[in-house]
Every structure is written in structure tokens, then in C-alpha cells.
Amino acid sequence: MDEKIYSVTLADGTVLGNLRMNGNTFISQEPVDPAAFDGNCAGVVISDGLTEETHEFMEYVPTAQPVAGEFWFSLRDVSEQELTMMRMQANIEYIGMMAGVEL
Numbered sequence: 001m002d003e004k005i006y007s008v009t010l011a012d013g014t015v016l017g018n019l020r021m022n023g024n025t026f027i028s029q030e031p032v033d034p035a036a037f038d039g040n041c042a043g044v045v046i047s048d049g050l051t052e053e054t055h056e057f058m059e060y061v062p063t064a065q066p067v068a069g070e071f072w073f074s075l076r077d078v079s080e081q082e083l084t085m086m087r088m089q090a091n092i093e094y095i096g097m098m099a100g101v102e103l
Helices: 080-099
Strands: 002-009 015-022 025-028 044-047 052-055 058-062 071-077
Touching: none
Parallel strands: none
Antiparallel strands: 002 015, 002 044, 015 025, 025 071, 044 052, 058 071
């Protein structure tokens, strides 16, 4: 397990701090509400106090809670191909709505 302390800053400025990391999973001693990530992962900054990584678009990944009193979560980068598919699906749904077509 990584001994560094991390912080995750979400798009709206919400900071989840005092996080440890195990592999690619963040561990918090405080409860983390999954709703905090809804629509809030376009522009995520992950910092270990020395370096910052900015991620354009991430997705919250629920994780099991292997230890009582710890709250585990992961974030993953959404690929450009996935973003393209999301945009295309949204456009299809919009066109269907405007044309009055049930999809």
C-alpha cells in the first residue's frame, strides 16, 4: 500500500482529502458519498502533495469495503472512444425526441 496522502479535486471544486491509495483504489477514513461524483468528473485533479495529475473525464467505480471504518473508491479515465459513443447516443436520442420517434 502506498504511504503517500492524496487528494482528489472534482470539477465543482469538491476536495476529497487525506486519502491513501492501494493500487488504483483510494481509501478514506471519512464516508464518501457516491452522489458527489455524479456529473462531477469532467476535470479531476489528483494530487499527492508534490505532483498533480489532471484528468479530462473520469468515472466513479464502486469498490467493496474490505475493512470496517474505511471507505474505498476508484476513478477511471474514460477513453476518447467511450466519449464519442456517449455523444453519438445523446445525439440519436435528441433527434428521436425532436422527431417524436420512440427509441
